[in-house]
Amino acid sequence: MSEMTLLQDLKARGLVAQMTSEEELEKHLAEGSVTLYCGFDPTADSLHLGHLVPLLMLKRFQDYGHRPIALVGGATGLIGDPSFKAQERQLNSGEVVAEWSNCLKGQISRFIDFNDESGAILANNYDWTSGIDTLTFLRDIGKHFTVNKMIAKESVKQRIEREDSGISFTEFTYQILQSFDYQQLNKAYGCTLQIGGSDQWGNITGGIDLTRRMNGAQAHGMTLPLITKSDGTKFGKTEGGAVWLDAAKTSPYAFYQFWLNTPDADVYRFLKYFTFLSVEEIDALEKADAERQGRPEAQSVLAREVTRLVHGDDGLLAAQRITDALFSGDLSDLSETDYEQLGQDGLPSSELDVAALAETPMTTLLSDAGVATNGKQVKDALQRQAVIVNGNACGVEDNMKAAEIFAAERAVFGRFFMVKLGKKKHHLFKLA
């Protein structure tokens, strides 16, 4: 490890958007082990890529000897954070939020070490929020907030100024709840640093104020930058929507492919954000890539590192196994068990009923299987000889010949068909 302090490293990685006095924070972190927290609200049954940077950030602090608290927002998730949201959100039921909270807990614990007693803490703000009664809340906590300040926050400003959408009292109260979390964690665990996305700045400073007023303690805050892409499109989205951390929702293979497809213009920045490789290593990689002709190394390093972080060695192996099989040339050296494995590893696959194929055009068959979004795309691909079944290209004239193309005697090992549409879309059909 280099001589850099944690803060210097984070800055070198571009991971700091805003922070309370840098000088004081630097000093505070140097004094010894600091307890810090980051909250994750259960807005779905899985975390997604947007949560990854803060999650890894907790781990970065832990690696430097600090103690992270991962806070699951079982309470705040019931209310909904209005920060920079254009519209009021739909409330989710208590059971749903509780269930989602559990999902998040499981995921978070894979990233951070909760083992030894001085290690990380997993908390749920439902524990100290649910039991509080209205009058106590209003008198003991509410009294510390002036509406003037609350209204002035940039994160709710547009909602307050907009005539059409507005903001409910419920969501408006969110910042008080989050501030209360900080104060509670400060009291219970001596937590003195909160981190979060850059949209959380207002909520974090609110918590710092409340902690000072109620606990007489000095607390700090830091926000992480919003991850942007060089082409202006939203980071973390694919054709299928969000990229989830749950292997059941985004397979390790799809996850690996997502990173492998990172544009050159973003890849070194992402390496700094999403991996634990040192800044020097990443800079060296960038230099080496620039000097070499052809394909850069960076994407595969990024894909490897992040997939391992999220899905472990097994997930990474599965993803690489599929990738090698599909993109390294020919499939003929795959064994029967390899085929079986591909399906289990997360390659999109489905069962095929040959008997029902006589009347089914390829366009329908493939779009139903999810290889393309509609028949037109399949037709287009057929016209360009871009549909490949077990290595044989199909044309438009084959559209009505599905029964022939997928005849059992043509199947690999008597039951597999690898269908490729274009260069990147693969689908495995298994005879029923």
Next chain:
RNA sequence: GGUGGGAUUCCCGAGUGGCCAAAGGGAUCAGACUGUAAAUCUGACGCGCGAGCUUCGGUGGUUCGAAUCCACCUCCCACCA
């Protein structure tokens, strides 16, 4: 409350009675080139293999024929009070 403007296919945005499934751009998908890049070029882009079917805020109407004209309704925007 008053007056004027607007709502078009994923997004932006043309279209003011037939030649409109609807210009153009963006996004997206595929092909060439490449590195499973970028840039560029080509094609597709409401749904359907096809015949054909369903669209232009909503509901009715005029007409042989309406995204385009009329009536009412809903929602946005601007100005006035």
